[in-house]
Amino acid sequence: MIEARELTKRYGDKTVVDNLSFTVKAGEVTGFLGPNGAGKSTTMRMVVGLDSPTKGSVTVGGRSYAKHAAPLHEIGTLLEAKSVHPGRSAFNHLMALAYTHGISRRRVDEVIELAGLTSVAGKRVGAFSLGMGQRLGIASALLADPAIVMLDEPVNGLDPEGVLWVRNLLRGLADEGRAVMLSSHLMSETALIADHLVIIGRGRLLADTTVDDFTREASGGGVRVATTEARKLRSLLAGPDITISSSSAEELLVTGRDAREIGAIAAQHGVALYELTPQAVSLEAAFMDLTRDVVEYQSAPADTERKAA
Amino acid sequence: MPATALRRNRRPGKHQNLSAAPDPKTPTTPTTKYKVTGIRVLRSEWSKFWTLRSTLITLGVAVFLLVLFGAIASYTYSPDAVATSGPPGPGSSSGDSNAVSLAVTGVSFAQLAIGVLGVLLAAGEYSTGMIRSTLAAVPRRLPVLWSKAAVIGPIALVLTTLGALAAFQLGTPGLDGEKIALSLGDDGVLRSLAGAGLYLGLVAVFGVALGVLLRNSAGAIAALVGVLLILPGLASLLPDSWYDTLSPYFPSNAGSAVYALHQSSDALSPGAGLAVFAGWVALTLAGAAYRLVKTDV
Ligand SMILES: Nc1ncnc2c1ncn2[C@@H]1O[C@H](COP(=O)(O)OP(=O)(O)OP(=O)(O)O)[C@@H](O)[C@H]1O
Numbered sequence: 001m002i003e004a005r006e007l008t009k010r011y012g013d014k015t016v017v018d019n020l021s022f023t024v025k026a027g028e029v030t031g032f033l034g035p036n037g038a039g040k041s042t043t044m045r046m047v048v049g050l051d052s053p054t055k056g057s058v059t060v061g062g063r064s065y066a067k068h069a070a071p072l073h074e075i076g077t078l079l080e081a082k083s084v085h086p087g088r089s090a091f092n093h094l095m096a097l098a099y100t101h102g103i104s105r106r107r108v109d110e111v112i113e114l115a116g117l118t119s120v121a122g123k124r125v126g127a128f129s130l131g132m133g134q135r136l137g138i139a140s141a142l143l144a145d146p147a148i149v150m151l152d153e154p155v156n157g158l159d160p161e162g163v164l165w166v167r168n169l170l171r172g173l174a175d176e177g178r179a180v181m182l183s184s185h186l187m188s189e190t191a192l193i194a195d196h197l198v199i200i201g202r203g204r205l206l207a208d209t210t211v212d213d214f215t216r217e218a219s220g221g222g223v224r225v226a227t228t229e230a231r232k233l234r235s236l237l238a239g240p241d242i243t244i245s246s247s248s249a250e251e252l253l254v255t256g257r258d259a260r261e262i263g264a265i266a267a268q269h270g271v272a273l274y275e276l277t278p279q280a281v282s283l284e285a286a287f288m289d290l291t292r293d294v295v296e297y298q299s300a301p302a303d304t305e306r307k308a309a
Numbered sequence: 310m311p312a313t314a315l316r317r318n319r320r321p322g323k324h325q326n327l328s329a330a331p332d333p334k335t336p337t338t339p340t341t342k343y344k345v346t347g348i349r350v351l352r353s354e355w356s357k358f359w360t361l362r363s364t365l366i367t368l369g370v371a372v373f374l375l376v377l378f379g380a381i382a383s384y385t386y387s388p389d390a391v392a393t394s395g396p397p398g399p400g401s402s403s404g405d406s407n408a409v410s411l412a413v414t415g416v417s418f419a420q421l422a423i424g425v426l427g428v429l430l431a432a433g434e435y436s437t438g439m440i441r442s443t444l445a446a447v448p449r450r451l452p453v454l455w456s457k458a459a460v461i462g463p464i465a466l467v468l469t470t471l472g473a474l475a476a477f478q479l480g481t482p483g484l485d486g487e488k489i490a491l492s493l494g495d496d497g498v499l500r501s502l503a504g505a506g507l508y509l510g511l512v513a514v515f516g517v518a519l520g521v522l523l524r525n526s527a528g529a530i531a532a533l534v535g536v537l538l539i540l541p542g543l544a545s546l547l548p549d550s551w552y553d554t555l556s557p558y559f560p561s562n563a564g565s566a567v568y569a570l571h572q573s574s575d576a577l578s579p580g581a582g583l584a585v586f587a588g589w590v591a592l593t594l595a596g597a598a599y600r601l602v603k604t605d606v
């Protein structure tokens with residue numbers, strides 16, 4: 001379990017992580033989301049003590065990371081930035097980490113195989129492709145059989161097969177009772193893996209919710225109904241907490257009732273419908289909506305480039 | 310959260326577990342034997358040292374320079390020539406040449422290679438990002454510094470002592486018949502040659518300390534060269550009386566006293582030189598330890 005309490009990090013006078021509290025529970029996959037520069041990687045570095053918080057604290061399995069006798073056994077980490085010497089082979093890199101904890105050579109071979117690196121284990125890491133480097137990072141995160149697995153953008157650079165592998169791996173780890181935390185910018189990808197969501201922007205907590213709740217809220221985009229008897233249907237559907245708008249004489253946008261209800265009411269009163277479409281907001285759109293005000297690096301609209309050219 | 314109980318039942322530390330006693334975990338996994346110890350960190354650093362080609366090459370270059378220049382100096386020695394063929398610096402600062410001072414001519418070059426080796430071992434972890442893996446595995450951090458020093462110091466000491474011995478032995482035929490010829494059994498010869506190894510072992514540790522202190526290979530190498538080669542020259546700009554008092558305590562001068570066969574009038578004794586140079590190294594290590602513990606990586 002990871003518990004962050006009022007975690008704050010400043011670099012100079014820039015507050016990168018701001019009073020952030022969240023919990024990553026065992027047996028769950030927690031997705032850690034936020035736009036570029038939101039402070040995800042900084043938070044993860046603080047979890048494993050590489051950066052020290054300006055204020056607040058974070059504990060891993062009940063104590064601060066450095067106080068554990070076998071830290072890698074508590075939490076295995078894949079960091080965003082390269083954390084390997086390119087001149088060493090994958091095997092020797094893992095072995096060097098294994099020695100610090102008294103981990104056997106057999107276990108090293110095991111994680112190499114698990115990560116699908118057997119054929120390149122003796123090669124210099126510097127010659128690895130992005131995806132192979134990522135696999136090595138995941139192998140070192142799993143090396144000491146950790147109770148918590150924390151991965152910073154694990155699918156970055158992986159091919160579709162690799163993405164699927166990571167998804168199944170993390171699901172399996174959580175089902176074994178481990179706590180899994182992974183960061184991403186991709187809401188839709190994360191929703192496939194995660195149970196829980198911690199969303200931040202500019203270092204601040206924006207949402208601490210479950211994927212189910214988030215998805216449910218995201219789909220509250222209303223239902224589009226088309227009928228020749230728009231006026232009649234409008235009065236039939238009206239009620240408290242229900243808003244109905246229309247963009248043309250034969251179209252209604254209804255929020256507060258789902259498509260099934262609307263269809264039933266219309267049938268009951270003999271109103272013919274020729275369109276009945278739930279307006280699903282994509283998870284990505286919902287995420288962007290949530291983080292719109294806090295994106296650090298806003299892109300210029302694409303057409304300005306054309307103007308400049 | 311039923312799944313938590315499934316794996317382990319943890320009681321967040323009421324008292325810190327500093328002893329060797331196992332954590333109060335339920336023995337559901339056979340892996341609770343994992344534990345970071347000083348010896349294990351040392352083992353890890355030992356393995357890191359030997360698994361990088363750049364390390365091995367630099368080490369080889371250092372020993373090679375030591376042997377090569379020592380042997381050449383002995384073969385090209387002529388009693389009429391003034392001073393030695395080597396560059397100014399430690400080893401040739403004591404005026405008259407002798408068989409030992411010729412044999413250790415290569416120290417001037419080897420110290421740079423050995424120092425760079427130390428720097429690469431430490432600063433190389435920062436430039437590549439390896440340090441994040443290292444410190445995530447050993448979050449107490451200091452054992453990493455001690456282990457790096459404890460690995461590279463003895464390795465450099467042993468190999469460069471052997472190198473100095475080889476340089477002396479290879480050079481001996483070159484000095485055949487010369488007044489200054491000596492043999493290994495002569496007074497002080499072994500001590501001086503071992504002193505060269507001791508000095509270079511400390512230079513290696515100095516390189517590690519600079520690397521951890523500055524976290525940047527180029528910067529640390531510049532500092533190394535500055536302290537060992539440039540500082541003595543710059544200091545000669547000082548007023549003479551100051552210079553005479555201070556110069557024996559400069560790192561490189563104190564260091565060269567360690568492997569001088571005869572103590573020259575303006576230098577420290579081998580023992581005092583060793584103590585002073587070790588003091589400089591210890592001071593740098595202390596600075597490195599402070600930065601290692603205090604700053605983010
Ligand atoms: N060592 C540092 N010194 C100064 N600023 C830093 C440092 N590390 C990170 N930052 C700043 O902190 C902010 C957050 O960075 P961080 O890498 O944590 O974001 P992130 O959420 O991981 O972003 P991304 O999705 O792009 O990986 C950025 O604006 C970054 O420039």
Ligand SMILES: [Mg+2]
Pocket residue numbers: 040041042080152
């Ligand atoms: Mg990041």
